[in-house]
Amino acid sequence: MTGEAVLDARLCVRRGDFELDADLRVGSGQVLALLGPNGAGKSTALRALAGLEPLSGGHVRVDGRDETTTPVERRPIGVVFQDYLLFPHMSALDNVAFGPRCRGLSKAEARARAAELLDGMGLAEHARARPRQLSGGQAQRVALARALAARPRLLLLDEPMAALDAGTRVDVRAGLRRRLEEFDGATVLVTHDPLDAMVLADRIAVVEGGRIVQQGTPAKVARRPRTPYAARLVGLNLFRGTAEGTEVRLADGGRVRVHEAHRGTVLVAFPPRAVALHRERPQGSPRNVWRLRVDSVERFGDQVRVHLSGQPPLAADISPAALAELGLSPGEAVWASVKAAEADCYPA
């Protein structure tokens, strides 16, 4: 990120035994996704930014101003909660007008601003509807309009797709992306869905155990994950090891041959579709060949994902026809191979 950050925060929070310690910087018009497993500290980070969770250390700066001790209602922040928390007894218009009203705008001014925002979200004809009369996607847009109504500089989105059914998610996600592109403040989005992070964010911070373990563009995180969690999310096999030329000795046992020579501690990644399975030991070209055992087999899109244990443990994607031909079942031994050219190797 270049230039001055809209959000510059160091969040140190203690909750019982749990400790969050994370640095966040988000530029103007940028979306940062906090992606991580349950209990990683994503919501704690969002709550700390909003002022709902006290910091034991660190700071929150927005546009260069220190907001660390600013009360929740006076922070230049808009929040969209997971289940939107719209006021059920108010119309969409009054839900959106609520924030500006609280900040001192007259009723007419607040309503005019709310109407404009709803209009911009394609919700003009739903302005009088109560939340329960809205679809999930519409309710999300009202919640977003409400968060934007106070003209925040920092927008916080907590699992914005979680309340939606799978069928509407794709459209709503695309719509949310367009709206976030129009927002010139900073956005922090919490999710445990990699697809949300990939589609909505300019940058992803992978949070595990209260720490940011990796940060980068979605493409970079997807291609070069740095932890087994991140690798699983994007569906890659990932190993840490020590390279000596084109051979990598893996930390947990086994070896992988890679295409380019490296030296020292590295990560090696390759997709499950790069793994071929064989009944007989394969011959020929410079490839990796391992004798492994089938752990489990699951349907994965139009492919079958075979989980293998051994050194190294792998996931392999093969076609249902190939599975039938191999006649594999859990507990059986199988040969697995990967071409050296398919194994991406990078410094750890």
Ligand SMILES: Nc1ncnc2c1ncn2[C@@H]1O[C@H](COP(=O)(O)OP(=O)(O)OP(=O)(O)O)[C@@H](O)[C@H]1O
């Ligand atoms: N009310 C609480 N009191 C004490 N500790 C808490 C409380 N809520 C959460 N924690 C601790 O904080 C940690 C982080 O929780 P947090 O909700 O921030 O994780 P998360 O990444 O948002 O997970 P999820 O995806 O499940 O929402 C948890 O592991 C838990 O140990």
